[in-house]
Amino acid sequence: MRGTRAGDRLLHIYTWLIIAWLSSPIAVMILFGFNDKQSKSNTTWQGFTLRWYAELFDIPDLTTALVNSLVIALVSTAVTVAIGTMLGLALGRHRFRGKGVTNFLVFAAISTPELVMGASLLSLFVSGNVPRDANTIIIAHVLFSLAFVVVTVRARVVGLDPSLEEAARDLGATAWGTFRQVTLPAIMPGVLAGAMLSFALSVDDYVVTSFVNGSTVTFPLWIVGAVKTGIPAQVNVMGTLIFGIGVLIAIGNAVAARRRA
Amino acid sequence: MRRLTPYLLALPSWMWLAIFLVVPMVAMASVSLQTGNAIDGYAMTFSFSNYGDAIGRYSTQLLRSLLYGGLATLAMLVIGYPVAYWIAFKGGTRKSMYLFLLLLPFFVSFVLRTISWNFLLSDNGILLGTLKGWGLLPADFHVLATTFAVIGGLTYNFLPFMILPIYVALERVDPRVVEAAQDLYATRAAAFRRVVLPLSLPGVFAGVLMTFVPATADPINAAILGGTSNTMIGNIIQTEYLTNLDYPTASALSFTLMAVLLVGIFVYARALGTENVLEAAAR
Numbered sequence: 001m002r003g004t005r006a007g008d009r010l011l012h013i014y015t016w017l018i019i020a021w022l023s024s025p026i027a028v029m030i031l032f033g034f035n036d037k038q039s040k041s042n043t044t045w046q047g048f049t050l051r052w053y054a055e056l057f058d059i060p061d062l063t064t065a066l067v068n069s070l071v072i073a074l075v076s077t078a079v080t081v082a083i084g085t086m087l088g089l090a091l092g093r094h095r096f097r098g099k100g101v102t103n104f105l106v107f108a109a110i111s112t113p114e115l116v117m118g119a120s121l122l123s124l125f126v127s128g129n130v131p132r133d134a135n136t137i138i139i140a141h142v143l144f145s146l147a148f149v150v151v152t153v154r155a156r157v158v159g160l161d162p163s164l165e166e167a168a169r170d171l172g173a174t175a176w177g178t179f180r181q182v183t184l185p186a187i188m189p190g191v192l193a194g195a196m197l198s199f200a201l202s203v204d205d206y207v208v209t210s211f212v213n214g215s216t217v218t219f220p221l222w223i224v225g226a227v228k229t230g231i232p233a234q235v236n237v238m239g240t241l242i243f244g245i246g247v248l249i250a251i252g253n254a255v256a257a258r259r260r261a
Numbered sequence: 262m263r264r265l266t267p268y269l270l271a272l273p274s275w276m277w278l279a280i281f282l283v284v285p286m287v288a289m290a291s292v293s294l295q296t297g298n299a300i301d302g303y304a305m306t307f308s309f310s311n312y313g314d315a316i317g318r319y320s321t322q323l324l325r326s327l328l329y330g331g332l333a334t335l336a337m338l339v340i341g342y343p344v345a346y347w348i349a350f351k352g353g354t355r356k357s358m359y360l361f362l363l364l365l366p367f368f369v370s371f372v373l374r375t376i377s378w379n380f381l382l383s384d385n386g387i388l389l390g391t392l393k394g395w396g397l398l399p400a401d402f403h404v405l406a407t408t409f410a411v412i413g414g415l416t417y418n419f420l421p422f423m424i425l426p427i428y429v430a431l432e433r434v435d436p437r438v439v440e441a442a443q444d445l446y447a448t449r450a451a452a453f454r455r456v457v458l459p460l461s462l463p464g465v466f467a468g469v470l471m472t473f474v475p476a477t478a479d480p481i482n483a484a485i486l487g488g489t490s491n492t493m494i495g496n497i498i499q500t501e502y503l504t505n506l507d508y509p510t511a512s513a514l515s516f517t518l519m520a521v522l523l524v525g526i527f528v529y530a531r532a533l534g535t536e537n538v539l540e541a542a543a544r
Contacts (some may be wrong), residue, residue: 011347018344019362022420025377026369028387032380043386087274094267102271105278111470112282113478113522115495119515120285122502123292143281146274204370206481207495211502220372227485231376239373246368250361 026243033236042233052233059234065222066238072134072218073202076141080198084146085191088153089183093162109147117144118211125212132214140212141202148201149194156190196249203242293512303508315513319497323514326494327521329408330477333415337423337472338465340416345424345464346457349431360428363421371418375485378414379405382486406488414482419475423468430464431457466533474522494518 032042036049057063091102121140125132164186168178184191206220213221223235293311297303316323348359366374381388382404392398404410434457442452480495487493494514501511 008347008351011343012351015344015347015359018340018420019359019365022363022366022417025374025381025417026365028381029369029373029377043380043383044390045387083273083277086270090267090270094270096267096271098271098275102275105275105282109278109282111474113474113519115478115480115498116515116519117282117285119498119502119511120289121281123289123508123512124281124285126508127288127292139281142277146277150274200367204372206372207479210499220370223370223372223376224481224484227376227379235373239369242370243368247365250368254357254361 029236030240030243033233033240035233037233042231042236052237056234056237059232061217062222062232062234062238065217066219068134068216069203069219072137072141073199076138076145076202077195077199079138080142080145080149081191081195083142084149084194084198085153085187087146088150088190088194089157089187091150092154092157092160106147106150109143110151114144114205114207118208121208122211132212132216134216136212136214137209137216137218140208141205144205144208145198145201148197149191152194152197153187153190156187160186200246289512289515292508293516295509297509299506308509311509311513312517315510316517318510319494319514322492322494322497323517323521325491326477326518327525329412329415329483329491329493330473330479333412333419333476334423334469334473336412336416337420338469341420341423341468342427342465345427345431345461349428349434350436356432360425363424366418366421372481372485374418375414375481378410378417379485382410405486406490408487408491410486411483411491411493414486415476415479418479418482419472422471422475426467426471427461427464430461430467434460462533466530469529470526473525477522478518 031045033052034048034050035042035045036047036051037044038046087102087106090096091099091106118140121136121143122132124130125136130136160183165178165182168182169175173181204220205218206224209218209221210224217225219238223231226232226235291305292303294305294307294309295303296306296308296311344363348356352359369377380386383389384403384405385393389398389402389404393400393402438460439452439456442456443449447455477493478495480493480499483491483493483496498511498514498518501507501514
C-alpha cells in the first residue's frame with residue numbers, strides 16, 4: 001500500500017499546484033495595483049504605493065465604463081430574475097403545451113456560442129435599423145443569463161413539496177397569498193443564486209457586448225480597448241475591489257447556509 | 262384561469278427567446294445570403310456563394326480555431342482529470358474548500374485574467390525579465406504572440422469548466438465499488454480503467470462540451486496573447502462585422518462556425534455512445 005500513499009500525496013501536491021496556477025494572475029493583478037510605476041507600461045515592479053487607490057476615479061472614461069457595467073448588470077439582472085423565475089415556476093410545476101419546445105429553447109440559449117449570439121443579435125439590429133446603445137446591451141445580457149436563472153429556479157421548484165402549497169390553500173390562503181408566503185420563500189435560494197449568476201455574467205461579458213454596444217462602453221470593453229496603449233493601474237485596483245467583494249459575498253453566503261443547516 | 266397560469270408565466274420568456282434568439286438567427290441567415298457593400302447597403306440575392314467565398318478566404322483561421330480549441334480541450338482534460346479525481350476521492354471534509362479555490366478566478370473578469378497573463382508573460386516582465394536577468398533564458402526569448410500562449414490562455418481560462426463536471430461524476434462513484442474491484446484482485450490501475458473511468462465518462466462528456474465550444478469560438482485569448490499570427494475565427498468574425506461592416510461574410514462565417522461545432526458535437530456524441538450522452542444530458 002506504500003505506493004498508493006505516495007501517489008495520493010503526489011496528487012495532493014499536484015492539486016495545490018493547479019490551484020496556484022489558477023490563482024497566479026489574480027495575485028499579479030492585486031500586486032500591480034500597488035505598483036509605483038512611472039511610465040505607461042505596468043510590467044515591472046517599481047515600488048509600493050497606494051496612489052492608485054487614492055486616484056481610483058481619476059480616469060473619467062474608465063469610471064463611466066465601470067458605472068455603465070454596474071447599471072447594465074443591475075437592470076438586466078432585475079429583468080432576467082423576474083421573467084426567468086416565472087418560466088422556472090412554469091417548467092417546474094405545470095404541464096402545458098410547448099413545454100418541450102421551451103426546454104429546447106432554454107438549452108439552445110445556454111449552448112449557443114457567445115460569438116454567434118452576438119453576431120445574430122447584431123444582424124437583427126442592423127436589419128431593423130435599431131440603434132445600438134445601453135438598451136441593446138441589456139437585451140443581450142437578459143438573453144444569455146435567462147436560461148441560467150430558469151435552470152436554477154426550476155431545480156429548486158422541482159425539489160419543493162407540493163403538499164406545502166396545498167396545505168396553505170386548504171387553510172384559506174389565496175393563490176397570490178400562497179405564492180407570496182409559501183412558494184416564494186421556499187424557492188428564494190434558487191432565485192438568489194440565479195440573480196448572482198446573472199449579475200456576474202453581465203458584469204463579465206465582453207464578446208456579446210462587443211457586437212451590440214454601439215458607442216456605449218462597459219468595463220470589459222474599456223479594458224480590451226486600452227490593451228494597446230497600456231492598462232492603467234486603476235484597472236487593477238477596480239479588479240481587486242470587485243474580487244474582494246465577490247469573495248466576501250461568497251464566503252458570507254456559505255457561512256449563512258451552514259448556520260441555517 | 263388556473264389552466265392559463267403556466268402560459269402567462271412562460272409568456273415573457275417565450276417572447277424574449279423568440280424575438281432575441283430565434284428571430285436573430287433567421288435575420289443572420291438572411292444577411293448571410295445578401296450582396297452589396299457597406300456604403301450602399303446590402304440586398305437579398307440568395308447568394309449562396311457567400312459561404313464558399315467566406316470559407317475559402319478564412320479556411321486557415323477556421324481550421325486553426327478548431328485545432329487550438331481541440332488542443333486546449335485535450336490539455337484541460339489531461340490537467341483537470343487528476344485534480345477532479347483527487348478532490349472527489351481524497352478531498353475528505355475539505356472538498357468544498359478545494360472547489361472554492363478552483364473557482365477563485367471567476368471572481369476576476371475573464372478579460373482581466375487574460376490581461377494578467379499578458380503582464381506576467383511580457384517579454385521583460387516579472388517572469389521572463391527576471392529569468393533573463395539571471396541568464397537562464399536568451400534575451401530574445403518570448404512567450405507572448407506564440408501559439409503556445411494562446412492555447413495556454415484558453416486552457417487556463419476554461420479549466421474549471423472541465424474539472425467541475427468530472428468532479429460531479431466522480432463524486433457519485435461509490436468507493437465500495439472500487440474496493441469490490443480490488444477485492445476481486447483487480448490492480449489499482451485495472452480498477453481505475455475498468456470501473457472508475459467508465460463511470461466518470463458522462464462528466465468527461467459534459468466537461469468537453471462546456472470547454473470545446475467556448476474555447477473554439479473565443480476571440481479574447483488570441484487577441485490579447487496571440488499577436489498577429491494566431492488570429493482565430495472569432496477575431497475574424499468580429500473584424501468583419503464591426504470594422505469592415507461586411508455583414509454577409511461575417512454572418513456566413515458565424516453560421517459555418519456553428520454548423521461545424523454542431524456536427525463536431527454530434528460525431529463526438531456518437532463516438533462516445535448515446536447512453537452516456539443521454540445520461541449526461543439528464544443531469
